[in-house]
Amino acid sequence: MAEHKETYYAAEDLAKFEQVGRSAPEAWKAFMKYYGPLMQDGHLSKREKALIALAVSHGEKCPYCIDSYTRAGLELGLSPDEMAEAVHVAAAMRAGITLAQGIVMNNTLDKLSF
Amino acid sequence: MSDNRPQPTRSEARQQEVLQALEQARPSFESRLQGAGLHPLKATGITILQLNVGRVCNQTCRHCHVSAGPGRPEDMPREVFEQALRVARDPRIGTVDITGGAPELNAHFRWFVAEARALGKHVIDRCNLTVTQEEGQEDLVAFLKEHKVEVVASLPAPDKARTDAQRGEAVFDRSILALRDFNAAGYGLDDPELPLHLVTNPVGAFLPAEQAGLRERWQEQLLREHGVRFNELYTITNMPIGRYLHWLEAKGQLEPYVDRLAGAFNPVAAERVMCRNTLSVDWRGYLYDCDFNQMLGMTVDHGAPPHIRDYDPDRHHGREIVTAMHCYGCTAGGGSSCGGALE
Ligand code: SF4
Ligand code: SF4
Numbered sequence: 001m002a003e004h005k006e007t008y009y010a011a012e013d014l015a016k017f018e019q020v021g022r023s024a025p026e027a028w029k030a031f032m033k034y035y036g037p038l039m040q041d042g043h044l045s046k047r048e049k050a051l052i053a054l055a056v057s058h059g060e061k062c063p064y065c066i067d068s069y070t071r072a073g074l075e076l077g078l079s080p081d082e083m084a085e086a087v088h089v090a091a092a093m094r095a096g097i098t099l100a101q102g103i104v105m106n107n108t109l110d111k112l113s114f
Numbered sequence: 115m116s117d118n119r120p121q122p123t124r125s126e127a128r129q130q131e132v133l134q135a136l137e138q139a140r141p142s143f144e145s146r147l148q149g150a151g152l153h154p155l156k157a158t159g160i161t162i163l164q165l166n167v168g169r170v171c172n173q174t175c176r177h178c179h180v181s182a183g184p185g186r187p188e189d190m191p192r193e194v195f196e197q198a199l200r201v202a203r204d205p206r207i208g209t210v211d212i213t214g215g216a217p218e219l220n221a222h223f224r225w226f227v228a229e230a231r232a233l234g235k236h237v238i239d240r241c242n243l244t245v246t247q248e249e250g251q252e253d254l255v256a257f258l259k260e261h262k263v264e265v266v267a268s269l270p271a272p273d274k275a276r277t278d279a280q281r282g283e284a285v286f287d288r289s290i291l292a293l294r295d296f297n298a299a300g301y302g303l304d305d306p307e308l309p310l311h312l313v314t315n316p317v318g319a320f321l322p323a324e325q326a327g328l329r330e331r332w333q334e335q336l337l338r339e340h341g342v343r344f345n346e347l348y349t350i351t352n353m354p355i356g357r358y359l360h361w362l363e364a365k366g367q368l369e370p371y372v373d374r375l376a377g378a379f380n381p382v383a384a385e386r387v388m389c390r391n392t393l394s395v396d397w398r399g400y401l402y403d404c405d406f407n408q409m410l411g412m413t414v415d416h417g418a419p420p421h422i423r424d425y426d427p428d429r430h431h432g433r434e435i436v437t438a439m440h441c442y443g444c445t446a447g448g449g450s451s452c453g454g455a456l457e
Binding site: 045071074075076077079080081 | 271273275276316318320321322323324327328331
C-alpha cells in the first residue's frame, strides 16, 4: 500500500526555493541581486565557485544545495574526483575545527590544573 | 509520397509514443519555435550529406541513440552508396559526413571515401577511436590520412572512470592507444589537412559543460597524463532516443531530463540547428532531416521525397523540417549539433 510520509526535506521541494520570497519580497530581491551575479565568472570562475558552494553545502549539510551544486558541477564539467576532493576539504575543515576547540580545552585545563 | 515511406519498426513507434506523451504536460517544440519566429522550421540549403551506414559497432555505449552494437544487421549496401555519390555531385553539397555504428566496419567504406574525395568533397569520419584497434583495421589510420579525411572522434571524458562508465570496459585505454596512432600519423597536431577533433557527450542525465575553457583543460590533461593531442573539442547533448531513452526511463529520469532540455531552450541555438544544412541518409537510402529523426523512423516530409533515389534538389534544399519533442536536445543552452555547441 502506498503510504504518504511527511518529511521536512523532499527532492521536489527544491523547486519551491523561490517561494521563500513570497513574504518580505524586498529582502528576497536583495538576496537574489547579491547571490545571482556573485555565482557568475568573476575573479574566480563559475567552476571554482561551484566547488566552494558544494563544499559549503556539505559543511552546512543542506540536501537542497548538495543536489543543486552536484548537478551544476556536472554541467560545468567538474569530474566526480574534483567534487569528492571538495567534500573532503569540507570534512577536513570540520575535523580541524573540532580539534582546534581543543585549545580552549587545554587553556581551561591549564588554568585549573597544577 | 506517403505510400513509399518505410513503416516505423516497433521500437521506433514506441519511442515516438513516449516522446508524444511528454508533450501532454509541456509546451510543444513547435510552439517554442513559433515564439522564436522560426516556425515552420525550414532548411537553408544542404551543404552536408550525412550517411549513417548502419548500426554495426564494436561498442555498445549507454548513451547511444543508434542502439548500435556488434550484432546489428543494418549495413548499407553498395547500391545506396552509389546513390549517395550521385547526390553528392550536387555542387552545393561540400561535405560528406559518415557515421554509424562504427562506419569503418562497413565493407564499402574505403571505396566510398575514395570516391567522395575524388569528387572533391570534404569527408568526415565519425570514429569511435577503438575501431582502429580492431583486427583488420591496422591500416585504417594510414588510409584516413592518405585521403585527408577529417576525423571526429568520441571521448566522453579525459579519464578512465567516466569514459568506461559510458562506453564500456577498457574503452578509455584503447582510445588512448588510438589517439597515439592518430598523432603518430600527424593527426591532431598543426597540419590543417589532418584535423582530429573530439566529441564529448555528458556521462549521464545532464547538459554538457560549456565548450569555452573545456578544450584547454582537456588538452592539458590528456597531454600531461597520456601524451596525446587533439584539435577542437565539441560538446554534444545526449538525445532522449534509442538506448539512452531506455536508460532514462529505467532511472526515472526521463521527465526531469526533458524538462531540463526544454527549460534551457535557446532561440539562437534553434536558429542554427544542424538539420537546416544537413540531409541524413539511412542504410536503406531513406532520407531524414537528421540522424536523430532517422533513429525515430521520421523521414523527411512536407513534400520532400523520402528516398535518395528520388533526390530532388528543388524539393530537398529548402524543405520544411520534421520536428518533435526530442528536438529540445538541439536547442538547450549552448545548443548541440554534430559540430558541437555554438561558439
Ligand atoms: S555511441 Fe557510437 S561507438 Fe558507441 S555504440 Fe553507439 S555508434 Fe557505437
Ligand atoms: S533533432 Fe533533428 S530535426 Fe530536431 S532540431 Fe535537432 S537536428 Fe533538427
